[in-house]
Amino acid sequence: MEKADILIIGGSAAGITTAISARRYYPDAKILLIRKEKEVLIPCGIPYIFGTVGSPDKNLIPDSVLGKNNVELIIDKVVSINKERRTVETFNGRFFEYEKMVLATGSLPHVPPIPGVELDNVFAVWKDVEYLQKVLKALDKAKDLVIIGGGFIGLEFADECKKRGIANVTVIELLPHCLLLACDEEICVRVEKKLSERGIKVLVNRMVEAILGNKKVDYVELDNGQKIKADVLILGIGAIPNVQLALDSGLEVNEKEGIYVDEFMRTSNKNIFAAGDCTQKRCFFTGRPTFLRLASIGTMEARVVGANLFRLRHRSECPIGVFGTVIGDLAIGSAGMTEREAKEAGFEVVTGEAEAPDKHPASIPGTRNLAVKLVFERDTRVLLGGQVYGSMTAGKVANFIGALIQRRLRADEIVTFQVGTHPLLTASPISHQVENAAEVALTKM
């Protein structure tokens, strides 16, 4: 029986990052990674397969990163864990012994029990090359595409499928706006305007009651009785933690929230760690369970695991949630809580906004505006969230705001924060958005 010092189950963002980090901390360890997929997709890149990138083969995490880090790769599926003997058994009947094990089993797309969901050409976003090739093929002949879910994945699919020339793209969203979990209403409205300019139809406050068709989908029926033609239907309504293996092996698991982990990312068994979409997470702001599932949170957790396996070094951080996306030529970033979310959580908030050309002078070719909205807690003046939209640097600016949130900076500290500026790379120092938005908020407190 082969024995590994470190056995990682799962080969996506969290699994690979665990391997890379573990190698840095434990240069001599024998590291083994078992995954069931022959090839691993870049998870966040999946919608881009259908437009910009063109095929699943061009959206793969190269295995060379494992080889380079001297990580042995086994393509097989772990079917059971024996915690006492510290062994695992695979689908192909192989056994492996471990010193420390890491569960990085990820998440599965949520498939709601809508009547007709089993029809052909109804697709969830499975992270599987062959499956996505089938989606691609179905889309090749599609004229009418319907997407359930107006979150990031849903809108990215819509935008990319429009790029590939699908005539009618309709997004159906349960909430009053698209992206409402990550952005405040006024920003959602801008996104919806951009979608409409791109020829994408959005129906909000609507639920799909049934998927109709004979063998393959023909229509979806909404809660108001409206029927919409659909050659292809994509479900983009979130993911659920993949915890079956952890459950079966008797680890502490909350089926909805994920595998229990402590601050050091240890499961209820001291030799088993977990990282990524499969773990339970607590909100940075409220300490309550959060359903945030982001590759960037998974890799952060993986870096904690990689360091801690044989000696505790790092504590995991509760997720604040930092997002970015692009719709047409409009980039959007969001970090922490929206104004709406903060109010719903019970905070008294003050907001500040600032918008400016993102190069200076604005006469520089390619100059576009970038707007920032910051959300502060009134009493403590602490930053709770920020949203950014406009030019393509929105994602990086969201990360800057994310840094300020994580360090719990106050509005008065942000006002005097130092940033660098440059004509071709940023707004002018006079109108630089983050400090100005903070000053606007501060003088309202």
Next chain:
Amino acid sequence: MEKADILIIGGSAAGITTAISARRYYPDAKILLIRKEKEVLIPCGIPYIFGTVGSPDKNLIPDSVLGKNNVELIIDKVVSINKERRTVETFNGRFFEYEKMVLATGSLPHVPPIPGVELDNVFAVWKDVEYLQKVLKALDKAKDLVIIGGGFIGLEFADECKKRGIANVTVIELLPHCLLLACDEEICVRVEKKLSERGIKVLVNRMVEAILGNKKVDYVELDNGQKIKADVLILGIGAIPNVQLALDSGLEVNEKEGIYVDEFMRTSNKNIFAAGDCTQKRCFFTGRPTFLRLASIGTMEARVVGANLFRLRHRSECPIGVFGTVIGDLAIGSAGMTEREAKEAGFEVVTGEAEAPDKHPASIPGTRNLAVKLVFERDTRVLLGGQVYGSMTAGKVANFIGALIQRRLRADEIVTFQVGTHPLLTASPISHQVENAAEVALTKM
């Protein structure tokens, strides 16, 4: 005699930002801004006048920002201050009374006493529209341009003048590399390679001993005797604080370092504040005098002044220095200390590097690499500096690193820092540069 609640002297980045901030904190104050320039140039945009932007008129700070904030503008030059009576007298013989005054008199280009510096077509970088129009005119006929100083301004002039088609552009730098005050050697070498690709000649370890010519410059003579043809010579070797008015009015001033200010940006007179290039500054890392002069530091100080005029609210931060620039298609950002600078200051340092495609998958059109180098103090693990180069987001990433430096984050904290990632906007979460560079450094400590 007209009386202002707040009288600001100087109308560039610090003066205007003071006015905007003061208006936010003191909505009813009468604010008056006196400046000598009819039109105000965007200071960092000056090199871009000569290529990308095309003329000084397209590189102006619009006066509308003053009008919008109900700030009265007087174009005149203050020639004396009476601190006891709280009045100023102008060149045109006008008198103004003030409650609080702000000196934002900026800096002047350093003009070294090289023989021949008075010849025609030898230009320093004066922030003056008419002067720069003269430079533009001289460059129109130039075939041989020599620039003294391989810092940001010098290289930006070189790159922009190459864009406008000047045949021979030569940069002369005293130190062993260009940009050596902001970047470590290996990054300077990349910049020099890019300059060379762009047809710009760089001579390092060289001083100009004399400027030769009859009425107008014809040659510069270097310390090794070499003569270089020059139709136009530009001096890009730094700025000195403009403190004459402060000196004349008996305020505490260090002529080399600037006007003395306390933490609240008050001068030695309690009714007079100062902000921007004209003030004395202390290094964030060592507490020693620093000659950093950046518009973004000036606006930070101005926001402190604007808030504090009638009630102390904010403390000014010691500058860390955050820079960005672009040479050809290579963007460079730098925050805090370089490795070299940190060692010279007496720190024992550990560095970490990480490079990755700045979109993911790398098959997305327009993907380019972005590399990050971080410099940590070995004992405390605290981040001292970071450099970024490659794709056009380098400036924003330098700001992110700047945030981590200002909050004195340790390598082990940065490893578990949360960032957002997105295929079109950032590197992959697995290879995201800042956390990976921190992890590389950490595992070397």
